[in-house]
Amino acid sequence: MSPQDRLAMRHHPDVIGQQLGDVLVLIHLSTDRIYELNATAARIWELLRENGGTGDLSAVLEREFAVDRGHLRADLEGFTARLSAERLLTIR
């Protein structure tokens, strides 16, 4: 379990998300920034909503996507760090 997995990560309450075609669009009401998430990123976003980031996201993703665990963990950590930096997530 990575350090990110042990933290409670939640969607920022100022973020609105909606699937538009192939991408999940996130709009941050405070920063007016708009993001397009591809299918993998959208799945992580959904998992974060479902379990608040407290579960082992990498284990779930490893089961769902044919990816190497080492790469997946690195990607996941980078992705959640980016979401946090953009204030799309709150971490407690």
Add this chain to the structure above:
Amino acid sequence: MIDIGPSLHVWRSGGRGAFAPAHRRGAQWIIDVPGIAAFSFGLRGAVVAHPHRGAGARQVRETFGRGIRALALQARGTEVLHASAVVVGDGVVGFCGRSGVGKSTLAYALALRGHPVWADDSLPFRSGAGRIRAVGADAPIRLTKTSAFYFARSCSGKQRVVLAAAGPGVRRRASAASRPLHALCVIGRRPANGGRVEVRRLAPAHALLAVLPHALCLEMEERARKARMIQAYLDLSREVPVFAVRFGGGLEHLNSLLDVVERLTSPARQTVRP
């Protein structure tokens, strides 16, 4: 690959609607248009104009019709696009674009082809139950001098009478409280294009990015209101076909553009997906 990097966009919610200084005192808005009037309105009731010295009643009414009304609608919960629109079939087709790109000219030219003008400059719409409906917007078309001169020269005698009767504009002939919004065209110029018209149907996410800059945004301080507005534009981007239309040259190429827009927005095309 987990990707959010290349697709980040910044939308400036204060970018539209501030054509004059706007102040809010509680639930009351005051918009001061220099040389014309200070307009005040709340969440319901009449919009009150306090004319500045020397401003005529006609100027005040025109300013109300061309901008204040739309801002009041937006403050009261109806979304408004900076767009012109015509009636096609049983629905409405809107034309967004930056000021001066030719939205009014396009709407007027389509009206002369039998598609009544629905809105000029401000296109209110409502979203609900997966449907997007254009709301009636009673405003006369206002053409630039170049466009008015072009139509005066090129129209038939009967059409010239309409122009003469209404001065530089012609009132909309469409009558209905609301109609389905069938399509939106985001109009842009490409001067190096000659008379060629480029058309591209936008994927919903790109449609959102193309349309949102043309949203009127007066009431953005209240989080819940802003969230409702964003949701309305997300719904619009998902439900309404949005086309990017680029054309070059001047009014001499207008007919090519009209042909393309008519083909694009004919009722039979509304079910086509990208």
